[in-house]
Amino acid sequence: MQLHVRRLPPDATVTVDAPARLHLGFLDPNASLGRAFGSVGLVIDGGGTRIEARLAERDQIDGALTEAERERIAICLARLHAAYDPTPVAIEVIRTPRAHTGLGSGTQLALAVGVAFVRLLDHSATPAELAVLLARGARSGIGVLGFEAGGLLVDGGPAKGLHSSLPPLLARQPFPESWRVLLVSDTARVGLHGEAERRGLAALAPFPQALAAHLCHLVLMQILPGAAEADIVPFARGLTQLQQTIGEYFAPVQGGVFASPDVERALRAVAAQCTAGIGQSSWGPTGFAIVASEYDAACALAAAGDATRGMPHIECTVVAGRNRGAEVRRAALRAQRRAHAV
Known part of the structure; x- marks a missing residue:
């Protein structure tokens, strides 16, 4: 643009x-x-x-x-x-x-x-x-x-x-309009960044070619088709597999498949109760569960809350996907238009 x-x-x-x-x-x-x-x-x-x-x-x-x-x-x-x-x-x-x-x-x-x-x-x-x-x-x-x-x-x-x-x-x-995203974040942590991120990436073992091919296949044949057809089952299966694979690869640097064990606890509880694509965004600590409806999002929110009861550092919110980019507004131009209209 x-x-x-x-x-x-x-x-x-x-x-x-x-x-x-x-x-x-x-x-x-x-x-x-x-x-x-x-x-x-x-x-x-x-x-x-x-x-x-x-x-x-x-x-x-x-x-x-x-x-x-x-x-x-x-x-x-x-x-x-x-x-x-x-x-x-x-x-x-x-x-x-x-x-x-x-x-x-x-x-x-x-x-x-x-x-x-x-x-x-x-x-x-x-x-x-x-x-x-x-x-x-x-x-x-x-x-x-x-x-x-x-x-x-x-x-x-x-x-x-x-x-x-x-x-x-x-x-x-x-992104399907009816789908929702549960965000689970650990406010006591931040993800790797800066020099620590660069050192972490440099310390990782080579990523196996077969796993890279598998991840590409998951995106092309499960995640994208699932979103295109608004079919949560292949989407969730493919995304969870991708996240598990990449999380295991980064585990030596970030301390586990998830950077926050409490975020992982919440999302595993969600996945046990409903069809959801779960994982961690970037280096975390924010994790996510993508579900097919507002009702499923309410169930996911309840499951995450039950799993992290007594953990005030865990925050859970539900958001929608966004199929548009940034918005730019010019206040003075709007004021001029109103003045001309009077």
Whole structure:
């Protein structure tokens, strides 16, 4: 999606709502079949990021964010200024998920800032171009692709030697409207990130070629067809198998198939009671159970709650899938239209 509009008036505010995503698994973590990673992911309607941007006398960064997030936004703004425009802007973070919990908050935040910046200052850039500039999507393109279009996504992993491009979109399947996603998160933990993540990936044994082929088969012949036909049985079976396989591979680094034993306890209880595709998003600690209806989601929520009773650090919520990308609004333009209508 090309981002280009007339430069906004000085009092304009650009608001960007960027959706969260679940990373459902890698297909080939170390290129046993010739191409590394390859990802499956789902954009969800909950846990997203909202920012507001306006022109200012100097760069400002305010709102609901940590000091580390503030520093990352400052780096984003420095790169945007260098690439496009020195004009100062003020960024206010209205909401963003807790960092390093498996919801893709880093990419959401960076792209939201980038899109708001170019919209505010009348420059042309696609989310993919902004992602490369802001150093997002190096291993997985799910966050960037989801920002653009939403839905259930498969990317092809990064091409060797192409450090200035994102993993290509291979498939986008609309997520069934009636399906629901139970999110289970451990608020006492964060997932691997930064240098610890890089060391962890480097320490892993080679991923067997036969397992990579098996994961690709699960995606092509169970997960995507199940979503296309709104048939939860093959979808759940294929996704749970994929997650179990990739979780066992990452277990030496993250301490088990799931990063949080309590999240795993909740999701195993859900799977014992209803048809659900269960797993962990990225490095966790957020886990998920995808079910076929609101009724099944209520049953899953009850099962997870029973399994984690007395564990206040475990949070459970139900969300829908999201078949659209980020939303961008321009407050000053709306106010002008209302004035003309009077």
